[in-house]
Amino acid sequence: MFGERSFELVKDVERQMTGCVTGVPTYDENGVRQVLDEMQLLFDQNQKDYNRIGQKVNQNDVTENLDVTMNSSTSTGAQGEAAGVYLRHTALERNKDCLLAYMSTRLERIRDLRWIKGSVLPEADQNNMTEQELQYFTDYNKILANYMRDIGVDGDFDGLDLTEHMEPPKSHMVYFKVLKEYGEFEPEDGKIIVLRKNCVHHLPKYQCETLIRQGVIEILTE
Amino acid sequence: MLVKHLRKDFYELLFGKRVLIIANFDIDSVCTVKILTELLKIDGISFSLCPVDGITAMKQAYSDYRETVSVFVLINCGIALDIRAFFDNLKNKLVFVLDYHRPVHVNNFYDETNQIRILSLDDNFDEGLDSDDDGDDDDESEIMDMGDSEDEDGSRRRGRKRKRRNEHDRERRRAVWKEKRNELLFEYTQFCYYAPPSSLVALELSWAISRGDIQYVWWTTVALTDALLLEKLPRSEYVQKSTELSLHIAREASTTETPRDCLKVNFEKDLCFLLYRHWNLYDSIKMTPHSACMLKSWSLKGEGRFHEMLGELGLPQVECHRKYASMDVRCRKKVERAFSEPVLRDKYNFNDVTVGTFISEIGFRPAFSAFDSHLACLALLENPVLNGSGNVVDNFLDSLAALSKKQFDTLDRGIGMAKTHLTAMYNQVKEFLSMNVVTPRGGFLYVQMPEGSPNVCYFRNTSFLVFLAQFTQRAAVSHVRNRRWSTLPLVLCAPHLSGYWVIVGIKPLSLELPKNLFGKLFETLAIKMTDGAVLMDFLDPHIVLVHGDHKDKFIQLLEACMV
Numbered sequence A: 001m002f003g004e005r006s007f008e009l010v011k012d013v014e015r016q017m018t019g020c021v022t023g024v025p026t027y028d029e030n031g032v033r034q035v036l037d038e039m040q041l042l043f044d045q046n047q048k049d050y051n052r053i054g055q056k057v058n059q060n061d062v063t064e065n066l067d068v069t070m071n072s073s074t075s076t077g078a079q080g081e082a083a084g085v086y087l088r089h090t091a092l093e094r095n096k097d098c099l100l101a102y103m104s105t106r107l108e109r110i111r112d113l114r115w116i117k118g119s120v121l122p123e124a125d126q127n128n129m130t131e132q133e134l135q136y137f138t139d140y141n142k143i144l145a146n147y148m149r150d151i152g153v154d155g156d157f158d159g160l161d162l163t164e165h166m167e168p169p170k171s172h173m174v175y176f177k178v179l180k181e182y183g184e185f186e187p188e189d190g191k192i193i194v195l196r197k198n199c200v201h202h203l204p205k206y207q208c209e210t211l212i213r214q215g216v217i218e219i220l221t222e
Numbered sequence B: 001m002l003v004k005h006l007r008k009d010f011y012e013l014l015f016g017k018r019v020l021i022i023a024n025f026d027i028d029s030v031c032t033v034k035i036l037t038e039l040l041k042i043d044g045i046s047f048s049l050c051p052v053d054g055i056t057a058m059k060q061a062y063s064d065y066r067e068t069v070s071v072f073v074l075i076n077c078g079i080a081l082d083i084r085a086f087f088d089n090l091k092n093k094l095v096f097v098l099d100y101h102r103p104v105h106v107n108n109f110y111d112e113t114n115q116i117r118i119l120s121l122d123d124n125f126d127e128g129l130d131s132d133d134d135g136d137d138d139d140e141s142e143i144m145d146m147g148d149s150e151d152e153d154g155s156r157r158r159g160r161k162r163k164r165r166n167e168h169d170r171e172r173r174r175a176v177w178k179e180k181r182n183e184l185l186f187e188y189t190q191f192c193y194y195a196p197p198s199s200l201v202a203l204e205l206s207w208a209i210s211r212g213d214i215q216y217v218w219w220t221t222v223a224l225t226d227a228l229l230l231e232k233l234p235r236s237e238y239v240q241k242s243t244e245l246s247l248h249i250a251r252e253a254s255t256t257e258t259p260r261d262c263l264k265v266n267f268e269k270d271l272c273f274l275l276y277r278h279w280n281l282y283d284s285i286k287m288t289p290h291s292a293c294m295l296k297s298w299s300l301k302g303e304g305r306f307h308e309m310l311g312e313l314g315l316p317q318v319e320c321h322r323k324y325a326s327m328d329v330r331c332r333k334k335v336e337r338a339f340s341e342p343v344l345r346d347k348y349n350f351n352d353v354t355v356g357t358f359i360s361e362i363g364f365r366p367a368f369s370a371f372d373s374h375l376a377c378l379a380l381l382e383n384p385v386l387n388g389s390g391n392v393v394d395n396f397l398d399s400l401a402a403l404s405k406k407q408f409d410t411l412d413r414g415i416g417m418a419k420t421h422l423t424a425m426y427n428q429v430k431e432f433l434s435m436n437v438v439t440p441r442g443g444f445l446y447v448q449m450p451e452g453s454p455n456v457c458y459f460r461n462t463s464f465l466v467f468l469a470q471f472t473q474r475a476a477v478s479h480v481r482n483r484r485w486s487t488l489p490l491v492l493c494a495p496h497l498s499g500y501w502v503i504v505g506i507k508p509l510s511l512e513l514p515k516n517l518f519g520k521l522f523e524t525l526a527i528k529m530t531d532g533a534v535l536m537d538f539l540d541p542h543i544v545l546v547h548g549d550h551k552d553k554f555i556q557l558l559e560a561c562m563v
Helices: A004-019 A029-063 A068-117 A123-127 A131-150 A208-213 B027-042 B055-065 B127-152 B156-189 B198-208 B214-229 B235-255 B281-287 B289-295 B300-313 B317-321 B329-338 B342-348 B370-381 B392-403 B408-435 B462-480 B483-487 B518-528 B548-562
Strands: A173-178 A183-185 A193-195 A200-204 A217-219 B019-023 B047-051 B071-075 B094-098 B116-118 B263-271 B354-362 B439-441 B444-448 B490-495 B500-506 B543-547
Touching (some): A004 A029, A004 A068, A029 A068, A208 A217, B019 B055, B027 B047, B027 B071, B027 B198, B027 B214, B047 B055, B047 B392, B094 B198, B214 B354, B235 B354, B281 B289, B281 B300, B281 B408, B289 B300, B300 B342, B354 B370, B462 B483, B462 B490, B462 B543, B500 B548
Parallel strands (some): B019 B047, B444 B490
Antiparallel strands (some): A200 B047, B263 B354
């Protein structure tokens, strides 16, 4: 039956996605090709039938005035063929939808992987992807990086790593008190801060985790 | 330079910069810092906060951050200093000064490079200062103009002759001008006083950038209460400013929804007994300076009268000793009416016990008046436990935390400490009066706290020290019944850390306007003393530190001056 293979493909990809949460399943090249072959077949058939109907209709136009009864008998034949064309066309559409669903599910997963695994994917995942998918991943990477660099350019800090936080933070700044004499601290952006004991600061979240772990600063809660 | 537009000329300049806030140790600056930091946090502007308790600490904070910070905001400190000379190397820096101390140093007001900018809401900003310097600028330019025009015309000889005469003339005029300038400057700087609280400016700023919030108004009322309680503003001005604030409240209240846990602030007439809502009525009336002085509750006779009065008002002793919140409801309801009865005024000379103040409520928690919050914050700020270790910043942060509406436990702790502070203050005044240590010396009343007194630790910081001095003065005047005493200023001397004594001078009781001449006086005396004997480190000029060995000499000099 038409469309069976493509439905199989969709079911497969869904099964794979739920089975493996952090990774790209293997690209089912064989399945995709089979669906495409089927589609090619359907299309060719349709093309043939369509041409035939076209010819018949043309003939009908010529003989229209001559014989009405004959006309009716040929039109039933054309109708049967038209129904075939319609059926095949629907099957074609369905195959197309299934293929697109397959592709887009995979792309969605690839996009998610950028947020989970960072800008460089592991070898295993890369092997499971097609050439075009790899290209997509690189493009997406580029766009995201550009966007993150643009955030807050007119503000105090340049860019913000959006992938850093699982949940959106309430603020990109941190309000803390210095517990020990530390001296100069140079964050990523190179704007040096002097951390003197007992001073309170409100600064962008740099790598303050390290300072907290060292016991130099203490976050002040509101 | 005076900042004209708070948003354009101040707030918008802070974006993208790192700001250092240097804040003095008083309640007004706590409130101002609270408002300002909330605004900066919303806009994601990075800042550092350095609370300082003196001029040296202020300089230290500046030199620590000079390299890394380009915008400085001084809150309640620095306006009386020549900032350009005090902070060396001001290149590429901006200094905003938000200070309620007056007088303003002339060089700050007329800073040529516009790096020092003063934030103030006063329309008639220091009339004296304005007029005198405008005048002298004109004079000077006039002199210059004349010189120029003379150079240009006429033959050379006549020109030279004229030039000589002109020079002579110019010198004479300059001398006159200088004399006039000095005179005006002296007149201007003679008295130190306070402008309305800085929080009002911060509140105005929050409104100017459309970030008004009822909380900001509440914090400002706390700062305004500070000005009333410590007599930094005349009472009339308090009334005027509180009317302005109730307009703000009306505006904010109409725009915000009222869910159960939101802050509600009302302007109401309330009894002026300090902390009575969170204490018992008896102690509160006994220890509030205003009522204590009317009743003379420190003496045996006064206490008897006090009991009698409570009886006459129909308030049983048992109920008055109970916590106000757990008083009998019928009794509590009649308290307010009882204290407005005319018998009090006629028989006990006990009047003026209500004051217009702000009451805040959050959800179902007991109400807080602005006085309660103020005293709680002040007690946290001047917490004697941490003072010794020099860890003043924690006190400042505690005080800041007590203002926020989520940290009830800090506020409750503050209330508890405020009670201890008030009790200590009352006991100290009682001790002064029973030992008869308040003595007239020359042109002022002098009182010295004994060195071993257990209460010393509560009065190391400025606000409670001034409060104590004011209470002592009031109590002494009502105790002695000598009319002349009310026209005398008072000088209080208390032991401080490491061999130093802190000396504070306050204005005479009869003087309505809170103008204090001790600032200038102490300054002139300090010059006469040997080096290191007098430290003028406090940001209020009428409070100085004098070394124990030189204390008596200092007082003698003061006496000689005041006679």
